[in-house]
Every structure is written in structure tokens, then in C-alpha cells.
Amino acid sequence: MPKTKEITVGDKKFEIENPGVRWSLDHDYNCRDRNGNIKNTDFVEGLLENVVVEPAGFTLEDFESLDEAMEFQQKVRNFL
Secondary structure, three states, X not given: OOOEEEEEEOOEEEEEEOOOHXXXXXXXXXXXXXXXXXXXXXXXXXXXXXXXXXXXXXXHHHOOOHHHHHHHHHHHHHHO
């Protein structure tokens, strides 16, 4: 049975599903530059595509601010 959770960021609610440890580790690795710094755009877009169940089709541009996108990223990382 998949592990799911509902999170709220600002006034937006997301149903998220854990895609598994392997995906999470690979995604973290693949979203880093050669110095090991996380590429936030790639990381958040991957979360939106592979972790968010609802709302379907939500994109990075749908966040109202950078703070909101970073809050989303942190909440999902804590869940994974």
C-alpha cells in the first residue's frame, strides 16, 4: 500500500505519495550540480511530476512566491 499524506502550503492543499527510497535518492542525486548544490528548479519540478497526486498538473509557475515553492520542497523532503 502506498504511503500518502496531505500537506498544505499557503492556501494550497497537496496529496502526495512516496515514490520509494530508490526514486528519492536518485532524484536527489540527479538534481545536484557538479559542486553538490541542489538545483531547486529541477528538484521541485520532479516532486510535482512524481510525488504530487492531487492537484494533477500543478506546475512550478502555479506557486505564488519563491517562499511558497521552498516551503513545498521542504515539506515534501520531510515526508520522503
